[in-house]
Amino acid sequence: MPTFRRLCLTALIAMMAATALVTAPRAHAQQRGDVNDDEPIRLRAETLTRSSEAVVLAHAVRSESFWNDDRTAILTRVTLRVDETLLGTSAAETDVIIPGGRVGNVIHDVSDMPVFSPGDEAIVFVERHAASGMNVVNGGAQGKLDIVTNPITREKRVLGAEGLFSTDVSVPAGTGAPAGAAPADGSAEDRSAGGDGSGLDALAPGADRTLTLEAFKRALRGAAPRQ
Structure with a gap:
C-alpha cells in the first residue's frame, strides 16, 4: 500500500501539472504579444471555486517540511485552523500539502507556490487531489489570499x-x-x-x-x- 509520503508525491505531481496548465496560456498570449513576462496569468474566482473542495478563512498553525520516499523532492505539510468555511465543507483543522520547502540545509524552491508562516491569516482555496485524497492549495500561490487587519x-x-x-x-x-x-x-x-x-x-x-x-x-x- 502506498505510504503517506508517496501519496504526497502524487499530490506534488498533480500540482506541477496544474502549474503547467496555468503557464501554458501565458506562453500562447506572449506569442500574440498580449502580455509580458511580469504579468501573471490570473485565475478567476469562478475557475478556482469550481475546482475547490472548500474555500476557508483560516490561520496557519504549523508547518513541517520533509523528503518524499525517493528523496527527489521536498514537500511541506501546513496545518490550518479553519475559522470559517466560506464555500464547500471543511473540518475545523485541515492539512494542505505544498511542493517545496526546507529540510536541514537543503532548500527545494518551487515557483508560484504559496508560502505559509505560523500565525498567517488567509483565504485558502482547498482542492482535494482525487488520486491521493490529499488537500492541496488550488491555483498555487493564487489560492492563498492574505488577510490584514x-x-x-x-x-x-x-x-x-x-x-x-x-x-x-x-x-x-x-x-x-x-x-x-x-x-x-x-x-x-x-x-x-x-x-x-x-x-x-x-x-x-x-x-x-x-x-x-x-x-x-x-x-x-x-x-x-x-x-
Whole structure:
C-alpha cells in the first residue's frame, strides 16, 4: 500500500501539472504579444471555486517540511485552523500539502507556490487531489489570499484579490461599498483613506484599494457555481 509520503508525491505531481496548465496560456498570449513576462496569468474566482473542495478563512498553525520516499523532492505539510468555511465543507483543522520547502540545509524552491508562516491569516482555496485524497492549495500561490487587519478600526481586508472577480468589486477603504459607490453619508470623498489616522498606512502597500473581508465574501458567493 502506498505510504503517506508517496501519496504526497502524487499530490506534488498533480500540482506541477496544474502549474503547467496555468503557464501554458501565458506562453500562447506572449506569442500574440498580449502580455509580458511580469504579468501573471490570473485565475478567476469562478475557475478556482469550481475546482475547490472548500474555500476557508483560516490561520496557519504549523508547518513541517520533509523528503518524499525517493528523496527527489521536498514537500511541506501546513496545518490550518479553519475559522470559517466560506464555500464547500471543511473540518475545523485541515492539512494542505505544498511542493517545496526546507529540510536541514537543503532548500527545494518551487515557483508560484504559496508560502505559509505560523500565525498567517488567509483565504485558502482547498482542492482535494482525487488520486491521493490529499488537500492541496488550488491555483498555487493564487489560492492563498492574505488577510490584514487595520490596527485602529480592526477591519479585515483581503490582499491579492485584484482581478479575481469578473466585475469590479474593489472597495475604497472605510466605505464598505463597491468602488464608485457614494459613501453612506453622501460625502464626496472617503475620509478614512490615507495616512490620516485610519491605520491604513500601517498595512500592506495598496491596502486602501483592496477588498474588505465582508465584500470579498459577498463577491465569492456571487462567483460560486450554481447548484
